[in-house]
Amino acid sequence: MKTLSVFLPHSFTAEVPSFREATMKIGFVGRVLATFRVDELVLYPDEPGAPRIRNALLIKELLDYLVTAPYLRSRIYPLKPSLRYAGLLPPLNIPTHPEADALKKEGTHYRQALVTASGQTSLLEAGMGKPLKIPRKLPKNKIVTLRVRVKEGRVKYSVVGKKSGETYTGFRTRVVKSLEEALKPYTFRLATSRLGEPINKVYATVAQRLREPIQTCVVFGAADKGLHEIAQAQGLDYNSLFTLTINTAPNQGVKTIRTEEALAYTLAILNLAKTSTI
Numbered sequence: 336m337k338t339l340s341v342f343l344p345h346s347f348t349a350e351v352p353s354f355r356e357a358t359m360k361i362g363f364v365g366r367v368l369a370t371f372r373v374d375e376l377v378l379y380p381d382e383p384g385a386p387r388i389r390n391a392l393l394i395k396e397l398l399d400y401l402v403t404a405p406y407l408r409s410r411i412y413p414l415k416p417s418l419r420y421a422g423l424l425p426p427l428n429i430p431t432h433p434e435a436d437a438l439k440k441e442g443t444h445y446r447q448a449l450v451t452a453s454g455q456t457s458l459l460e461a462g463m464g465k466p467l468k469i470p471r472k473l474p475k476n477k478i479v480t481l482r483v484r485v486k487e488g489r490v491k492y493s494v495v496g497k498k499s500g501e502t503y504t505g506f507r508t509r510v511v512k513s514l515e516e517a518l519k520p521y522t523f524r525l526a527t528s529r530l531g532e533p534i535n536k537v538y539a540t541v542a543q544r545l546r547e548p549i550q551t552c553v554v555f556g557a558a559d560k561g562l563h564e565i566a567q568a569q570g571l572d573y574n575s576l577f578t579l580t581i582n583t584a585p586n587q588g589v590k591t592i593r594t595e596e597a598l599a600y601t602l603a604i605l606n607l608a609k610t611s612t613i
Contacts, residue, residue, distance in 0.1 A: 336498070336548065336550070337547075337548045337549060337550075337551075338374045338375070338550045338551065339371075339372070339373050339374055339551050339552070339553075339605075340373065340374060340375040340376070340377055340521070340550070340551070340552040340553075341368060341373050341375070341376050341377070341552070341553055341554075341555070341598065341602070342376075342377045342378075342379050342514075342517070342518075342552055342553070342554040342555065343364075343376065343377075343378055343379075343394075343555055343594065343598075344378070344379060344380070344381035344387075344555070344556065344557040344565070344594075345378055345379065345380050345381055345382075345385060345387035345388055345390055345391040345510075346381050346382070346387045346390060346557050346558065346559075347364075347378070347390075347391075347394060347557070347558075347594060348360055348361060348390065348394065349387055349390045350558050350559070354419075354420060355420050355423065358397060358420040358421070358423055358424065359420075359423050359424075360595060361394055361397045361398060361401075361424075362397075362401060362423065362424040362425050363425070363595055364376075364398075364595055364598060365397075365398050365401045365402070365424070365425075365427060365506075366425055366427065367595070367598055367599045367602060368506045368598075368602075369402075369427050369428075369429050369503075369505060369506065370602075371602040371603070371605070371606045372503050372606075373506045373602070374506060374507070375506055375507045375508070375509060376398065376506055376507070376508045376509070377509050377510075377511055377517055377552070378391040378394060378395065378508065378509070378510045378511065379511050379513075379514040379517055379554075380511075380512060380513070380514060380569075381514075381556070381557040381560070381565045382565075382568065382569075383568060383569050385512050388510065388512070391510045392510055393417055394508070395508040395509075395510055396417055396418075397417070397418070397421070397424070398506075398508045399508055400412055400418060400421055400424070401424050401427055402427065402429075402505040402506065402507075402508075403447065403478070404431060404432050404433075404446060404447040404462065405426075405432065406460075406461075406462030407447060407449050407460065407462070407478070410449060410460060411449065427505065429503060429504070429505050430444075430445050430502045430503055430504070431445045431446055431447045431480055431502065431503075431504050431505065432446075432447070433445070433446045433462075433483075437483070437485075438463060438483070438485060438490060439485075440485060441485055441486060441487075442484075442485060443482060443483065443484050443485075444483050444485075445480055445481065445482055445483065445495065445501075445502045445504075446461050446462065446463075446480075446481050446483060447461070447478050447479070447480060447481075447504075448460060448461035448467065448478070448479050448480070448481045448494075449461075449476070449477075449478055450473045450474060450475050450476060450477045450478075450479065451466065451475070451476075452475065453472055453473055453474065453475040454472065455470075455472065456468050456469060456470050456471070456472075457469045457471060457472060457473040459473075459479070459481070461481055461483075461492075463483075463490075467481075467492060469494060471494075473494070479494050479495075480494070480495040480497075480502070480504050481493065481494060481495065482494075482495050482501070514565070514566075514569065514571065514576070515569075515571055515576065518552065518554075518576055518577075520550055521550045521551065521552040522547075522549035522550050522551070523544045523545070523547075523549055523550070523551040523552075523578050523579075524551075524552055524554065524576065524577045524578045524579075525541070525551070525552065525553040525554065525577065525578065525579055525580075525581055525605075526553075526554050526562050526576070526577040526579070526580040526581070527553060527554065527555050527556070527562070527580070527581060527582070527583060527597060527601055528556065528561050528562055528563065528580050528581075528582060529561075529582050529584070529587070529592075530561070530563070530580070530582070531579075531580035531581045531582040532579065532580060532581055532582065533581075533582050533585035534581050534582060534583045534585065534604055535585065537579065537581060538608060540579075541579070541581065541605070541608050542608035542609065542611065544578075545605060545608050545609035546609055553601060553602075553605065554577070555594055555597055555598060555601075556594075557594070558593070558594060562577075562580075581601075583597065583600050583601040583604050584597070584600055
Protein backbone atom coordinates (compact mmCIF):
# COMPACT_ATOMS: atom_id res chain seq x y z
CA MET A 336 0.00 0.00 0.00
CA LYS A 337 1.41 3.39 -1.01
CA THR A 338 1.73 5.78 1.94
CA LEU A 339 3.60 8.98 2.75
CA SER A 340 4.77 9.83 6.26
CA VAL A 341 6.59 12.89 7.60
CA PHE A 342 9.00 12.76 10.56
CA LEU A 343 9.49 15.85 12.74
CA PRO A 344 11.51 16.04 15.98
CA HIS A 345 10.01 16.08 19.47
CA SER A 346 11.58 19.51 19.96
CA PHE A 347 9.65 21.15 17.11
CA THR A 348 8.17 24.44 18.50
CA ALA A 349 10.07 23.99 21.81
CA GLU A 350 12.16 27.05 20.99
CA VAL A 351 9.11 29.23 20.29
CA PRO A 352 8.81 31.89 23.04
CA SER A 353 5.01 31.81 23.47
CA PHE A 354 2.40 29.07 23.43
CA ARG A 355 0.20 31.26 21.25
CA GLU A 356 2.88 31.40 18.55
CA ALA A 357 3.58 27.67 18.91
CA THR A 358 -0.09 26.88 18.35
CA MET A 359 -0.12 28.94 15.17
CA LYS A 360 3.04 27.23 13.90
CA ILE A 361 1.52 23.81 14.57
CA GLY A 362 -1.59 24.89 12.68
CA PHE A 363 0.53 25.86 9.68
CA VAL A 364 2.17 22.43 9.71
CA GLY A 365 -1.26 20.79 9.79
CA ARG A 366 -2.33 22.73 6.71
CA VAL A 367 0.82 21.75 4.82
CA LEU A 368 0.45 18.07 5.71
CA ALA A 369 -3.19 18.02 4.61
CA THR A 370 -2.50 19.98 1.42
CA PHE A 371 -0.13 17.29 0.21
CA ARG A 372 -2.22 14.37 1.48
CA VAL A 373 0.29 13.12 4.02
CA ASP A 374 -0.93 9.94 5.72
CA GLU A 375 0.96 10.19 8.98
CA LEU A 376 3.11 12.56 11.02
CA VAL A 377 5.66 10.80 13.22
CA LEU A 378 7.24 12.77 16.06
CA TYR A 379 10.64 11.28 16.88
CA PRO A 380 13.20 11.93 19.68
CA ASP A 381 16.03 14.19 18.55
CA GLU A 382 17.92 13.82 21.84
CA PRO A 383 18.89 10.67 23.77
CA GLY A 384 16.28 9.72 26.36
CA ALA A 385 13.47 11.68 24.65
CA PRO A 386 13.44 14.63 27.11
CA ARG A 387 11.06 16.59 24.87
CA ILE A 388 8.34 13.96 24.71
CA ARG A 389 5.84 16.17 26.58
CA ASN A 390 6.27 18.80 23.87
CA ALA A 391 5.65 16.11 21.24
CA LEU A 392 2.47 14.97 23.00
CA LEU A 393 1.22 18.57 22.99
CA ILE A 394 1.86 18.82 19.23
CA LYS A 395 -0.05 15.58 18.73
CA GLU A 396 -3.01 16.82 20.77
CA LEU A 397 -3.30 20.04 18.79
CA LEU A 398 -3.00 18.26 15.44
CA ASP A 399 -5.52 15.57 16.46
CA TYR A 400 -7.86 18.41 17.40
CA LEU A 401 -7.28 20.09 14.04
CA VAL A 402 -7.98 16.89 12.07
CA THR A 403 -11.24 16.36 13.98
CA ALA A 404 -14.32 17.79 12.24
CA PRO A 405 -15.41 21.06 13.94
CA TYR A 406 -18.85 19.69 14.87
CA LEU A 407 -17.23 16.86 16.87
CA ARG A 408 -14.55 18.77 18.73
CA SER A 409 -16.62 19.82 21.74
CA ARG A 410 -17.72 16.21 22.27
CA ILE A 411 -14.19 14.84 22.20
CA TYR A 412 -12.03 17.58 23.72
CA PRO A 413 -12.87 19.20 27.07
CA LEU A 414 -11.78 22.74 27.85
CA LYS A 415 -8.16 22.61 28.97
CA PRO A 416 -5.09 24.90 29.06
CA SER A 417 -3.37 23.11 26.17
CA LEU A 418 -6.24 24.10 23.87
CA ARG A 419 -6.59 27.70 25.03
CA TYR A 420 -5.40 29.04 21.66
CA ALA A 421 -7.10 26.37 19.54
CA GLY A 422 -9.28 29.09 18.03
CA LEU A 423 -6.19 30.33 16.19
CA LEU A 424 -5.80 27.05 14.33
CA PRO A 425 -6.72 27.45 10.65
CA PRO A 426 -9.61 25.43 9.21
CA LEU A 427 -8.29 22.26 7.63
CA ASN A 428 -11.06 22.00 5.00
CA ILE A 429 -10.30 18.37 4.15
CA PRO A 430 -13.03 16.33 2.40
CA THR A 431 -14.36 14.89 5.68
CA HIS A 432 -14.91 18.39 7.11
CA PRO A 433 -18.01 19.32 5.05
CA GLU A 434 -19.38 22.82 4.70
CA ALA A 435 -22.31 23.74 6.94
CA ASP A 436 -24.78 23.66 4.03
CA ALA A 437 -23.53 20.37 2.52
CA LEU A 438 -26.85 18.61 3.23
CA LYS A 439 -28.69 21.20 1.15
CA LYS A 440 -26.70 20.38 -1.98
CA GLU A 441 -27.36 17.51 -4.37
CA GLY A 442 -24.52 15.05 -4.71
CA THR A 443 -22.09 13.09 -2.55
CA HIS A 444 -19.93 14.33 0.27
CA TYR A 445 -17.99 12.79 3.15
CA ARG A 446 -17.97 13.53 6.85
CA GLN A 447 -16.53 12.28 10.10
CA ALA A 448 -18.85 10.59 12.56
CA LEU A 449 -18.35 9.67 16.22
CA VAL A 450 -19.74 6.36 17.46
CA THR A 451 -21.66 7.35 20.61
CA ALA A 452 -23.35 4.00 21.35
CA SER A 453 -22.66 0.47 20.20
CA GLY A 454 -24.63 -2.77 20.30
CA GLN A 455 -26.56 -4.67 17.66
CA THR A 456 -26.79 -1.26 16.02
CA SER A 457 -24.57 1.79 16.46
CA LEU A 458 -25.47 5.43 17.00
CA LEU A 459 -23.34 8.05 15.32
CA GLU A 460 -22.99 11.79 15.75
CA ALA A 461 -22.15 13.30 12.36
CA GLY A 462 -23.23 16.91 12.63
CA MET A 463 -26.47 16.21 10.73
CA GLY A 464 -28.91 17.52 13.33
CA LYS A 465 -29.77 14.16 14.90
CA PRO A 466 -28.01 10.88 15.73
CA LEU A 467 -27.69 8.36 12.91
CA LYS A 468 -28.29 4.64 13.26
CA ILE A 469 -26.06 2.06 11.55
CA PRO A 470 -27.20 -1.63 11.52
CA ARG A 471 -23.81 -2.95 12.63
CA LYS A 472 -21.62 -2.94 15.70
CA LEU A 473 -18.88 -0.33 15.67
CA PRO A 474 -16.39 0.40 18.48
CA LYS A 475 -17.73 3.07 20.83
CA ASN A 476 -15.92 6.44 20.67
CA LYS A 477 -14.35 5.52 17.34
CA ILE A 478 -14.34 8.12 14.57
CA VAL A 479 -15.48 6.72 11.23
CA THR A 480 -15.98 8.18 7.76
CA LEU A 481 -19.44 8.44 6.24
CA ARG A 482 -20.35 8.71 2.59
CA VAL A 483 -23.46 10.90 2.37
CA ARG A 484 -25.58 11.06 -0.78
CA VAL A 485 -28.19 13.76 -1.21
CA LYS A 486 -30.69 13.30 -4.04
CA GLU A 487 -34.03 15.01 -4.46
CA GLY A 488 -34.08 15.97 -0.81
CA ARG A 489 -33.42 12.45 0.42
CA VAL A 490 -30.27 11.62 2.39
CA LYS A 491 -28.59 8.22 2.34
CA TYR A 492 -25.44 7.42 4.27
CA SER A 493 -23.03 4.53 4.77
CA VAL A 494 -19.70 3.89 6.49
CA VAL A 495 -16.63 4.00 4.25
CA GLY A 496 -13.93 1.40 4.87
CA LYS A 497 -10.77 2.78 6.45
CA LYS A 498 -8.51 1.48 3.67
CA SER A 499 -10.83 2.14 0.76
CA GLY A 500 -8.89 5.18 -0.42
CA GLU A 501 -12.19 6.68 -1.55
CA THR A 502 -11.39 10.08 -0.10
CA TYR A 503 -8.63 11.78 1.87
CA THR A 504 -9.49 11.63 5.57
CA GLY A 505 -6.56 13.59 6.96
CA PHE A 506 -3.34 12.52 8.66
CA ARG A 507 -2.66 10.62 11.86
CA THR A 508 -0.08 11.82 14.39
CA ARG A 509 2.10 9.38 16.30
CA VAL A 510 4.76 9.94 18.97
CA VAL A 511 7.63 7.42 19.02
CA LYS A 512 10.55 6.86 21.38
CA SER A 513 13.05 5.53 18.84
CA LEU A 514 13.91 7.00 15.45
CA GLU A 515 15.64 3.81 14.32
CA GLU A 516 12.67 1.57 15.15
CA ALA A 517 10.13 3.96 13.67
CA LEU A 518 11.96 4.00 10.33
CA LYS A 519 12.06 0.22 9.85
CA PRO A 520 8.67 -0.24 8.09
CA TYR A 521 9.51 2.25 5.34
CA THR A 522 10.88 1.13 1.98
CA PHE A 523 12.01 4.58 0.81
CA ARG A 524 13.47 6.77 3.55
CA LEU A 525 14.33 10.34 2.55
CA ALA A 526 16.40 12.58 4.78
CA THR A 527 16.49 16.34 4.27
CA SER A 528 19.64 18.42 4.73
CA ARG A 529 21.47 21.31 3.14
CA LEU A 530 24.34 18.81 2.88
CA GLY A 531 22.22 16.45 0.78
CA GLU A 532 22.08 15.87 -2.97
CA PRO A 533 20.53 18.86 -4.77
CA ILE A 534 17.00 17.79 -5.67
CA ASN A 535 17.47 18.71 -9.34
CA LYS A 536 20.24 16.11 -9.63
CA VAL A 537 18.23 13.23 -8.12
CA TYR A 538 14.73 14.31 -9.16
CA ALA A 539 14.21 11.50 -11.69
CA THR A 540 15.26 8.85 -9.17
CA VAL A 541 13.03 10.28 -6.46
CA ALA A 542 10.06 10.58 -8.84
CA GLN A 543 10.40 6.97 -9.95
CA ARG A 544 10.45 5.66 -6.38
CA LEU A 545 7.50 7.82 -5.30
CA ARG A 546 5.33 6.30 -8.03
CA GLU A 547 5.94 2.79 -6.73
CA PRO A 548 3.38 1.20 -4.33
CA ILE A 549 5.67 1.53 -1.31
CA GLN A 550 5.78 3.18 2.09
CA THR A 551 7.76 6.42 1.91
CA CYS A 552 8.88 8.75 4.67
CA VAL A 553 10.64 12.09 4.61
CA VAL A 554 12.56 13.12 7.73
CA PHE A 555 13.42 16.62 8.94
CA GLY A 556 16.00 17.66 11.50
CA ALA A 557 15.65 19.98 14.48
CA ALA A 558 16.03 23.74 14.70
CA ASP A 559 19.43 23.49 16.40
CA LYS A 560 20.87 20.37 14.76
CA GLY A 561 20.61 18.41 11.56
CA LEU A 562 19.95 14.72 11.06
CA HIS A 563 23.67 13.84 10.94
CA GLU A 564 24.12 15.34 14.42
CA ILE A 565 20.95 13.71 15.74
CA ALA A 566 22.06 10.28 14.53
CA GLN A 567 25.55 10.74 15.95
CA ALA A 568 24.26 11.82 19.38
CA GLN A 569 22.11 8.69 19.57
CA GLY A 570 24.85 6.35 18.36
CA LEU A 571 23.03 5.54 15.11
CA ASP A 572 24.57 4.76 11.73
CA TYR A 573 23.28 7.57 9.54
CA ASN A 574 23.88 5.76 6.26
CA SER A 575 21.84 2.73 7.32
CA LEU A 576 18.93 4.91 8.50
CA PHE A 577 18.19 6.63 5.20
CA THR A 578 17.93 5.67 1.54
CA LEU A 579 18.83 9.11 0.24
CA THR A 580 19.57 12.59 1.60
CA ILE A 581 18.20 15.47 -0.44
CA ASN A 582 18.51 19.26 -0.41
CA THR A 583 15.24 20.75 -1.62
CA ALA A 584 16.47 24.35 -1.46
CA PRO A 585 19.85 24.31 -3.23
CA ASN A 586 21.60 27.68 -3.49
CA GLN A 587 19.41 29.06 -0.71
CA GLY A 588 19.52 32.81 -0.23
CA VAL A 589 18.95 32.78 3.54
CA LYS A 590 21.31 31.61 6.26
CA THR A 591 18.87 29.12 7.75
CA ILE A 592 15.55 27.62 6.69
CA ARG A 593 12.92 26.98 9.34
CA THR A 594 11.60 23.45 9.70
CA GLU A 595 8.06 24.38 8.71
CA GLU A 596 9.40 26.19 5.64
CA ALA A 597 11.49 23.18 4.63
CA LEU A 598 8.43 20.99 5.12
CA ALA A 599 6.36 23.08 2.71
CA TYR A 600 9.11 23.32 0.07
CA THR A 601 9.91 19.61 0.23
CA LEU A 602 6.35 18.30 0.12
CA ALA A 603 5.54 20.59 -2.82
CA ILE A 604 8.48 19.18 -4.78
CA LEU A 605 7.68 15.57 -3.85
CA ASN A 606 4.04 16.07 -4.81
CA LEU A 607 5.12 17.34 -8.22
CA ALA A 608 7.53 14.45 -8.61
CA LYS A 609 4.96 11.76 -7.92
CA THR A 610 2.19 13.31 -10.03
CA SER A 611 4.15 14.67 -12.99
CA THR A 612 4.10 12.72 -16.26
CA ILE A 613 7.20 14.48 -17.59
